[in-house]
Structure formats: C-alpha cells, structure tokens
Amino acid sequence: MxxxxxxxxxxxxxxxxxxxxxxxxxxxxxxxxxxxxxxxxxxxxxxxxxxxxxxxxxxxxxxxxxxxxxxxxxxxxxxxxxxxxxxxxxxxxxxxxxxxxxxxxxxxxxxxxxxxxxxxxxxxxxxxxxxxxxxLNISYLTAWNMLERSRCKKGDTVFIWGANSGVGSAAILLAKARGFRIITVVSNENKIGLARKLGAHLVIDRSKSDVMAETLKHTKNQGVDAVIDHVGAKTWPTSIEILKVGGKMIACGTTTGGEANVNIRAFYSKEASITGAYLGTKLQLISLHKFMKSNKIRPxxxxxxxxxxxxxxxxxxxxxxxxxxxxxxxxx
Ligand SMILES: NC(=O)c1ccc[n+]([C@@H]2O[C@H](COP(=O)([O-])OP(=O)(O)OC[C@H]3O[C@@H](n4cnc5c(N)ncnc54)[C@H](OP(=O)(O)O)[C@@H]3O)[C@@H](O)[C@H]2O)c1
CATH class of the missing domain: 3.90.180.10 (Medium-chain alcohol dehydrogenases, catalytic domain)
Known part of the structure; x- marks a missing residue:
C-alpha cells in the first residue's frame, strides 16, 4: 500500500x-x-x-x-x-x-x-x-469539549484565539450555534471577512490592534466569560488579563510554547479558573455529531x-x- x-x-x-x-x-x-x-x-x-x-x-x-x-x-x-x-x-x-x-x-x-x-x-x-x-475527530471534538468545560450559557461572551485554526474555527462555529457572543483573533486582514462569516461578533487583527485593549473596550472593561486558548505561551498572559471576575480559561495547546509568564495576582484577584482540555470522550464525539446535524453545521x-x-x-x-x-x- x-x-x-x-x-x-x-x-x-x-x-x-x-x-x-x-x-x-x-x-x-x-x-x-x-x-x-x-x-x-x-x-x-x-x-x-x-x-x-x-x-x-x-x-x-x-x-x-x-x-x-x-x-x-x-x-x-x-x-x-x-x-x-x-x-x-x-x-x-x-x-x-x-x-x-x-x-x-x-x-x-x-x-x-x-x-x-x-x-x-x-x-x-x-x-x-x-x-x-x-x-471532526480532533479539532471539533476538542473545541466541543472546551466549550462544554467553559460552562457558558446563551448570551455569554467567549474569546477564541486563532479563527483560522482547526480548533479556533471549530470553536467559533459551535459557540455560535450555542448562542454565545464571540470575540476572535486573526493575524492579517484577509482572514477578517472569513472569521466574521463564521459568526464572530468582533474580529481583532493582531497585526494591527492590541488584542487586550480591543477586548476590554468591546466588553466595557468587564472582560469575557471564557477564553478558548490553544496557542500557549504567547497568549496565556492576555487570556488571563481579559477574563471577567469569575471567568474561565480553557487551555488545550502550546503552539507558541509550553511555559508562560502570567500575572498571578490578576488571576486570583478576579477568582478566575483555568481548565485543561484533552480531546474529548467517544460519547462526546457522538453528541457532537448529533449537535452538528441538528444545527445543520458543516465543518x-x-x-x-x-x-x-x-x-x-x-x-x-x-x-x-x-x-x-x-x-x-x-x-x-
Ligand atoms: N489538547 C488537545 O486535545 C488538543 C486537540 C487539538 C489541538 N490541540 C493543540 O491546539 C493547537 C491548535 O491546533 P490546530 O490543529 O487547530 O492548529 P493550527 O490549525 O495549525 O492553528 C494554529 C493557530 O495558532 C495561531 N497562532 C500562532 N501563533 C500565534 C500567536 N503568537 N498569537 C496568536 N495566535 C497564534 C495561528 O493563528 P495566526 O494565523 O493568527 O498566526 C493559528 O490560528 C495545537 O497546539 C494543537 O497541538 C490540542
């Protein structure tokens, strides 16, 4: 073969x-x-x-x-x-x-x-x-698991890094179908339109704008309910800063490295939490299939x-x- x-x-x-x-x-x-x-x-x-x-x-x-x-x-x-x-x-x-x-x-x-x-x-x-x-078996299953672990409800705001990535694009599609408000990030203007088309409410071009400042401005300084972080070392500091009080960061990847320098005081003073996500179970894969079918979502x-x-x-x-x-x- x-x-x-x-x-x-x-x-x-x-x-x-x-x-x-x-x-x-x-x-x-x-x-x-x-x-x-x-x-x-x-x-x-x-x-x-x-x-x-x-x-x-x-x-x-x-x-x-x-x-x-x-x-x-x-x-x-x-x-x-x-x-x-x-x-x-x-x-x-x-x-x-x-x-x-x-x-x-x-x-x-x-x-x-x-x-x-x-x-x-x-x-x-x-x-x-x-x-x-x-x-669906890796990016979509992991994104599904991360969104479930975020425990976000309809109307909550989720920040998703890397709109073009496997995990990021999956998370945007699934978050949209769950009725979450979505802020996402791209690295050049060619990707902005595609990210909007997926359903993001705010798309930040990180080559031109300060991601933290834009997010805080958009949320009236409140921060977001959850962050989906698959990027790792370079994004963890911002991910923690943009969480609202009681917000949750869900992490699954280390594309930019596995050791981050983060503001621990910012983390505990807003009683935030960080949760890891590693793929998802077979049962979650089957419920993901059903969810995508009933919401007519195609990857x-x-x-x-x-x-x-x-x-x-x-x-x-x-x-x-x-x-x-x-x-x-x-x-x-
Ligand atoms: N834990 C698990 O079970 C699990 C499952 C699936 C994936 N993962 C991990 O999740 C990560 C993503 O996987 P993938 O297959 O979706 O990767 P991918 O499609 O290659 O996407 C990589 C993403 O990282 C972004 N990125 C790179 N450098 C960045 C930076 N400095 N700031 C912001 N964004 C940056 C890229 O966006 P730009 O175009 O903006 O650079 C791109 O969107 C990988 O590390 C993978 O190993 C883990």
Whole structure:
C-alpha cells in the first residue's frame, strides 16, 4: 500500500510517500481503508519530535480518519463508512490518552490502510461527507469539549484565539450555534471577512490592534466569560488579563510554547479558573455529531491535498495559511 512514512524527526522533507507492507489483522482490531485524513497540529509536533516523547520509527502520522471497513465485526459490516475515535487509553502515568498516529504505538491515517482497536470505530453519520467526517475527530471534538468545560450559557461572551485554526474555527462555529457572543483573533486582514462569516461578533487583527485593549473596550472593561486558548505561551498572559471576575480559561495547546509568564495576582484577584482540555470522550464525539446535524453545521474545510502532496499540506499549516481544516485524500 501507499503511505507517507517518517523515519526520523524533522521538517516536512522527512515525510516520504512510498510503498510499504499492509497492516495485518489482529485480535480486537479492525482494518480501515482510509478515505480521508485531516491534518492537525499534532502531526507537526510528532514529525518535529518533542523532548521526552518517543516514536518508534518508521512511523505513520495522521489521527483524524474517515474510511471504509475492510472486514465486519459485531454490528459493523464490511464496507461500512466509519470514523476512528483517536484516543487510546494511555499507559503513560498521569496522561489520560495517547492518540492514534500520535506519540503512541499506533500508526495513523497517512496510509491506505490502518489497523485500529475495534472499540475506536464509530459509524460515520450520513449527514457528513467523507471529507467532512474526518475533520471532526480532533479539532471539533476538542473545541466541543472546551466549550462544554467553559460552562457558558446563551448570551455569554467567549474569546477564541486563532479563527483560522482547526480548533479556533471549530470553536467559533459551535459557540455560535450555542448562542454565545464571540470575540476572535486573526493575524492579517484577509482572514477578517472569513472569521466574521463564521459568526464572530468582533474580529481583532493582531497585526494591527492590541488584542487586550480591543477586548476590554468591546466588553466595557468587564472582560469575557471564557477564553478558548490553544496557542500557549504567547497568549496565556492576555487570556488571563481579559477574563471577567469569575471567568474561565480553557487551555488545550502550546503552539507558541509550553511555559508562560502570567500575572498571578490578576488571576486570583478576579477568582478566575483555568481548565485543561484533552480531546474529548467517544460519547462526546457522538453528541457532537448529533449537535452538528441538528444545527445543520458543516465543518470548515480549507483544502484537500492528495497524500503524495503531504509535504505541501504540512507547509501550509506551518505558515498558518489555511482557514479551517486541511485534508489529505488518501485512498486512490
Ligand atoms: N489538547 C488537545 O486535545 C488538543 C486537540 C487539538 C489541538 N490541540 C493543540 O491546539 C493547537 C491548535 O491546533 P490546530 O490543529 O487547530 O492548529 P493550527 O490549525 O495549525 O492553528 C494554529 C493557530 O495558532 C495561531 N497562532 C500562532 N501563533 C500565534 C500567536 N503568537 N498569537 C496568536 N495566535 C497564534 C495561528 O493563528 P495566526 O494565523 O493568527 O498566526 C493559528 O490560528 C495545537 O497546539 C494543537 O497541538 C490540542
């Protein structure tokens, strides 16, 4: 089968599109023909390598899979359209999950066939196309979990970093459908219109405006009910400053680094809280599917690349040139 394999950590050039052996059937596992696999920032972390995180080479990236079952099992039949819930119970102490195609032992969806535990197979909802379905298992599920953890109610104001990102664009769409007021951020004026179209009430261009000042002005100095922060070191200080009294920051990522210098006094004096979010459960994925269907929400797809052009897809994400999900078409 064809796959994009990495044999060492590094830039997009370590991705090699080549012929490799097919995975074998194994007890309690299913083989899925991968139709589409979304690109996530996790793929870049794994490709680059992170201190203390191990990968067994050769490794296949790709955690966001929609595909077709090669053999039936239980209630599933051969040929069923499915998605793969990406979390595997972690064997690393104090970490809840490892992720298929991530730093764990499972190969991911940058390959025509993938072997995954049967319990990770979820029926693809017919409301979504195969392309859309692969976009939901990571960014949308995490955004959904973060919004649930925010405990925001209709009319509350949520601040969402990075409108163009997978997590950010998902959070805006889902927050809009829940009736929240949305403030979001972009890095250039080309993205402003797209962010507004998604449903943001205020879009701040961080290349031109001071994000904290604009947010406080817009909220009449009250601050926001919740902040969705997937950016990390560079945004945590602002995220804490713009929370209102009793506000909540929900954090899931470290795109700009994992160690932040924050104003602790500002944090405790307004009795704010910070909550972590790590993906979401399989049940949350199923309720996300139902919520999106009943609210007629389709994920935002930026572009579809063929698997052999995976390097270009990674470059696009590293340049933050996308708006929404970048997808790989895997099976020919
Ligand atoms: N905990 C979990 O379960 C979980 C799940 C999914 C994702 N994540 C993490 O969440 C993060 C986002 O993932 P993704 O796939 O959505 O990434 P992505 O699509 O590559 O988006 C990255 C975003 O970061 C923004 N950004 C970069 N530097 C910034 C800065 N200095 N200030 C403000 N914004 C900045 C970019 O916006 P600009 O264009 O404005 O630069 C872009 O919107 C990653 O770190 C990922 O690992 C975690």
């Amino acid at each position: 064809k796959a994009a394999v990495i044999r060492k950590h590094g830039g997009p050039d370590v991705l090699s599109y080549e012929e490799i052996n097919e995975p074998q059937t194994a007890n309690g596992h299913a083989i899925v023909k991968v139709d589409y696999c979304a690109v996530n920032h996790l793929d870049i972390w794994v490709r680059n390598g992170l201190p203390g995180k191990q990968v067994l080479f050769p490794h296949i990236l790709g955690c966001d899979i929609s595909g077709t079952l090669v053999e039936g099992f239980g209630k599933f039949k051969k040929g069923d359209k499915v998605v793969v819930y990406p979390a595997i119970q972690s064997d690393v102490p104090r970490t809840s999950y490892s992720i298929i195609g991530g730093f764990g032992k499972y190969h991911g969806g940058y390959a025509e066939l993938v072997q995954v535990p049967q319990k990770n197979i979820v029926k693809k909802p017919s409301w979504f196309t195969d392309i859309e379905a692969c976009a 935002i797809i930026d572009s579809v690349f063929s698997l052999k052009d995976v390097k270009l897809a990674h470059q696009k994400m590293e340049e933050s040139a996308q708006f929404g999900k970048i997808i790989l078409k895997v099976s020919r």
